Amino acid sequence: MTTDQADRPTEFPPQQQEPPGSTAAMTPTPDHGEQSYQGSGKLTGLRTLITGGDSGIGRAVALAFAREGADVAFTYLPEERSDADATVGLVHDAGRRGFAYVADLRTHDACVEVVARAVGELGGLDVLVNNAGYQMAREGGIESIDPERLDRVFKTNLYALFWMTQEAVKHLKAGGCIINNSSIQAYDPSVSLLDYASTKAAINNATVNLAAELGPRGIRVNAVAPGPIWTPLQPATQPPEKVAKLGQDTPLGRAGQPAEVAPAFVFLASPRDASYVSGTVLGVTGGKPVF
Incomplete structure (x- = not known):
């Protein structure tokens, strides 16, 4: 494994797990920013809800929000319990x-229940982050996308976003915000991720x-x-040979880390820094264009 000047990996050992994966x-x-992220009070007192906050980008966002002064609720799947426990620990720390x-x-x-629980335990809601997502790289053409897989991708990535937002807006006041997790796949789709890219x-x-x-x-x-x-x-969800070269096709020549996202x-959650920012898709892509 090699590293670039910023001490970030540019190559990974080939490896594979079963979905949803484990950190x-x-x-x-x-x-995720455990040793590097330092808050400055940008989100003090905000009540935030993150879907898929146990690992990857979700964990990094939960950590950063907490260190910026926000209280954090998040969702996870049953198989992700150990990752979820670690994220809760970071928020409490x-x-x-x-x-x-x-x-x-x-x-x-499930979406209705999650929002209700978060509002009850947080005492309200100021920020919703629709982060949960699912992908599975496929071999073969469009014929290889079976109904079960299509259902899982679209319901996880898109239906949940709509349902969570429908419930959250009942509680968000002026000054609140919603942040959705899109992808470079919305602009530069991979053939093997047709269904995932479509949702993004x-x-x-x-x-x-x-x-x-x-x-x-x-x-x-x-x-x-x-x-x-x-991320996990x-x-x-990718074959080992693709994992090994993840991000090498970006202008920066490497994959990003959750802490970099x-x-x-x-920024987008901050009522001070992004008070006039809405309807924007902010790319964090290692140099790949988002337009």
């Missing part, structure tokens, strides 16, 4: 309240539409479009 099983362990909810957001009822393009459209709808209520809506990021989703979410 502990990854080599090297992703950087930052001196903030942290709540973890096991939930499969592919059902409307839809998320971009939904973000702009929601910004227009909710703007008069003082609610901002934005998205972050990460490039290839070293990579070894759990989280500041974009902090």
Whole structure:
């Protein structure tokens, strides 16, 4: 394994896991900002809810939000319990309240319950981060996408976003915000990720539409479009040979770390720094264009 001048890996050992993947099983362990992220009070007192906050980008966002002074609730799948426990620990270590909810957001009822629990335990809601996502690289043409897989991808990535947002807007006040997790795949789709890329393009459209709808209520809506990021989703959904070269096709020549994406979410959540930012998709892609 080699590193670039910023001491970030440019190559990974070939490896594979079963979805949804585990942080502990990854080599090297992703950087979520545990040793590097320092808060400055940008989100003090905000009550935040993150879907898929147990690992990867979600964990990095939870950590950064907590160190910026926010209380954090997040969702995770039953198989991700150990990762979820670690994330709660990071939030508590930052001196903030942290709540973890096991939930499969592919059902409307689960989304309704999660928002209700978060509002009850946090005492309200100021920021919703729709981060949970699922992908699975495929071999073969469109014929290889079976109904079960299509259902899982679209319900996890898109239906849940709609359902979570429908419930959250009942509680968000003027000054609140929604941040959606898009992807470089919305702009530069991989053939093997046709279904996943389609959902991310839809998320971009939904973000702009929601910004227009909710703007008069003082609610901002934005998205972050990460490039290839070293998270458990990579070894759990990509073949080992692709994992080994993850991110080498970017202008910066490497994959990003979750810690490098989280500041974009902090910026968009900040009522001070991003008070006039809405309807924007912010790329964190290692140089790949988002337009």
